[in-house]
Amino acid sequence: MLRYLSGGESHGPGLTAVIDGIPSNLSINIEEINRDLARRQKGYGRGDRMKIEKDKVKILSGIRNGKTLGSPVTLHIENLDWENWQKPTQPVTRPRPGHGDLAGALKYDHTDIRNVLERASARETAARVAVGSIAKTLLKEFGIEIISHVTCIGGVKLKAHYDANTLKQNLGYVEDSQVRCMDKDVEEEMIREIIRAKEEGDSVGGIFEIWVFNVPPGLGSHVNWDRKLDARLAFGLMSIQGIKGVEVGLGFEAGGKRGSEFHDEIFYSADKGYFRKTNNAGGIEGGMTNGAPIVLRAAMKPIPTLYKPLMSVDITTKTPVKAGIERSDTCAVPSASIVGEGVVAWTLAEAFMEKFGGDSLQEVKRNYEGYMEYLRTR
Numbered sequence: 298m299l300r301y302l303s304g305g306e307s308h309g310p311g312l313t314a315v316i317d318g319i320p321s322n323l324s325i326n327i328e329e330i331n332r333d334l335a336r337r338q339k340g341y342g343r344g345d346r347m348k349i350e351k352d353k354v355k356i357l358s359g360i361r362n363g364k365t366l367g368s369p370v371t372l373h374i375e376n377l378d379w380e381n382w383q384k385p386t387q388p389v390t391r392p393r394p395g396h397g398d399l400a401g402a403l404k405y406d407h408t409d410i411r412n413v414l415e416r417a418s419a420r421e422t423a424a425r426v427a428v429g430s431i432a433k434t435l436l437k438e439f440g441i442e443i444i445s446h447v448t449c450i451g452g453v454k455l456k457a458h459y460d461a462n463t464l465k466q467n468l469g470y471v472e473d474s475q476v477r478c479m480d481k482d483v484e485e486e487m488i489r490e491i492i493r494a495k496e497e498g499d500s501v502g503g504i505f506e507i508w509v510f511n512v513p514p515g516l517g518s519h520v521n522w523d524r525k526l527d528a529r530l531a532f533g534l535m536s537i538q539g540i541k542g543v544e545v546g547l548g549f550e551a552g553g554k555r556g557s558e559f560h561d562e563i564f565y566s567a568d569k570g571y572f573r574k575t576n577n578a579g580g581i582e583g584g585m586t587n588g589a590p591i592v593l594r595a596a597m598k599p600i601p602t603l604y605k606p607l608m609s610v611d612i613t614t615k616t617p618v619k620a621g622i623e624r625s626d627t628c629a630v631p632s633a634s635i636v637g638e639g640v641v642a643w644t645l646a647e648a649f650m651e652k653f654g655g656d657s658l659q660e661v662k663r664n665y666e667g668y669m670e671y672l673r674t675r
């Protein structure tokens with residue numbers, strides 16, 4: 298069984314995650330984890346904090362001579378901003394609409410909202426990306442590949458749905474793009490919209506898409522609600538700060554289609570086995586992977602902290618006030634897409650280990666290859 302927990306405040310000394318259940322003998326390249334951490338920090342519209350942080354992972358346990366031992370893997374990422382937060386600060390009393398401020402202060406009985414925002418903050422997603430990067434390494438051993446791109450920022454949208462080949466061909470462009478968008482004209486318009494929002498003391502959200510390739514059929518299960526993979530992927534994506542909607546395959550568009558237009562017809566050939574010509578289901582049927590690529594989309598609301606704040610109520614005096622202002626991003630959709638890759642990798646690694654689980658990578662491979670061999674005879 299795979300599991301992990303993380304701890305760490307946004308302006309504390311750092312973030313720590315302990316992962317249990319990674320099989321032994323998996324080669325881990327720290328530079329791959331650092332590459333994902335750097336990808337998460339990029340993206341047009343991020344605030345000044347990203348000029349301070351230079352996220353790098355330290356591995357404190359579970360890896361020796363570059364390979365996992367089978368014991369818990371402990372990851373640590375330092376907060377370089379920590380040294381600027383050593384002096385006592387004024388209590389934060391003006392909750393920001395859209396952040397965890399008011400609900401968190403009421404629930405945990407805090408009179409200083411900073412005690413809530415320190416952990417509600419998406420700083421925590423650096424730990425999730427490091428954990429996700431290890432999950433990606435495990436999945437890569439089986440040819441599973443996860444990619445993401447941004448399809449909408451602040452209402453500026455990609456003009457078409459792209460197929461897997463076009464997406465793969467444009468991946469280099471996406472990685473270089475300041476907003477992780479594959480179309481140069483749309484990218485420029487997105488950046489203009491972020492600039493306009495920032496100038497007006499406002500913020501934007503958007504949508505990102507995640508594709509997973511080479512997934513074997515049969516991850517997840519139809520037999521109980523909490524084993525359904527589409528539900529678990531939606532849970533993972535929805536748990537990212539700011540996410541308000543998740544789609545699988547055609548998603549909300551499915552509600553307007555006839556059955557005959559929507560469902561992906563089944564074909565068989567001796568060389569390919571069972572296959573589909575369409576993928577409106579997004580690779581999941583009955584809570585299980587069906588062998589087609591998994592396609593997911595997540596919608597992020599606009600960033601809650603506004604430099605031109607909305608109205609709020611001071612929690613000490615109960616008087617109407619403008620909401621508090623913290624240093625903030627204007628847009629974080631490109632970063633959220635990298636976090637999305639991480640949580641999807643984690644969820645799939647969990648499901649993968651449930652199906653093929655073993656204590657060493659060799660054992661997992663034997664189990665996987667046995668199943669793939671069985672599928673070839675079906």
Ligand SMILES: Cc1cc2nc3c(=O)[nH]c(=O)nc-3n(C[C@H](O)[C@H](O)[C@H](O)COP(=O)(O)O)c2cc1C
Binds near residue numbers: 344601626627
């Ligand atoms: C990568 C990333 C960066 C974010 N940066 C900010 C930010 O600078 N300011 C802010 O108010 N919210 C930011 N958010 C969103 C808040 O963390 C989030 O809205 C808040 O924790 C409340 O959670 P909820 O939106 O899921 O309800 C960011 C989210 C992500 C994923």
Ligand SMILES: C=C(O[C@@H]1CC(C(=O)O)=C[C@@H](OP(=O)(O)O)[C@H]1O)C(=O)O
Binds near residue numbers: 344346347421538625
């Ligand atoms: C620190 C990160 O994002 C932070 C997420 C965040 C929030 O409210 O979610 C608020 C900002 O924090 P600060 O006020 O310290 O600048 C972002 O910078 C990060 O992504 O590493």
